[in-house]
Amino acid sequence: MSSNTEALKSNLGEAGTHLKQAAVAAGDALKSAASAAGDEMKLGKAQMKSELADGALAGISAGEHLGGATGEQVDVLMEKGRDLIDSAAELIRERPLAAFGVAFAAGWIISKLARSEK
Structure with missing residues (x-):
């Protein structure tokens, strides 16, 4: 074998080893x-x-507070309802005839609406 062939084999073997x-x-x-x-x-x-x-x-905690928040909102609504009733009572005391007239008119309108639905 020639030295070129041996060098080629050696280099190819070394390349194979590196691969x-x-x-x-x-x-x-x-x-x-x-x-x-x-x-x-x-x-x-x-x-x-x-x-x-x-x-x-966090969701469970929010659920626990939901009841309290709902109760607070109900309390606020109840307070507003009481204020409205107090205002109505004061208006009735100040102007009983006007309050009676408004109540009578509202009742008459409601009765007319109820009859027209039939």
Whole structure:
């Protein structure tokens, strides 16, 4: 064999060895990347579960306050109703004839509307 042929074989063998090592390095890199991605997925999953749990607790807390808020709104409406009744009573005391006339007119209109529906 000539020295060129031997050099070619030697260089091709060395190139093959480097390609094998490159393939092994690429495989190791992929394994490391897959492992890191798996770890990130686990971390993300844990964070997601934590956020969902916190959201559920906030929803439960809001539900607990819903009854109180509803009660407060009912109290406000009742107070406004009392104020309206007090205003009406004061108007009746100040102008009983006008109040009677308004009540009579409202009753007459309601009776006419009720008859026309039949």
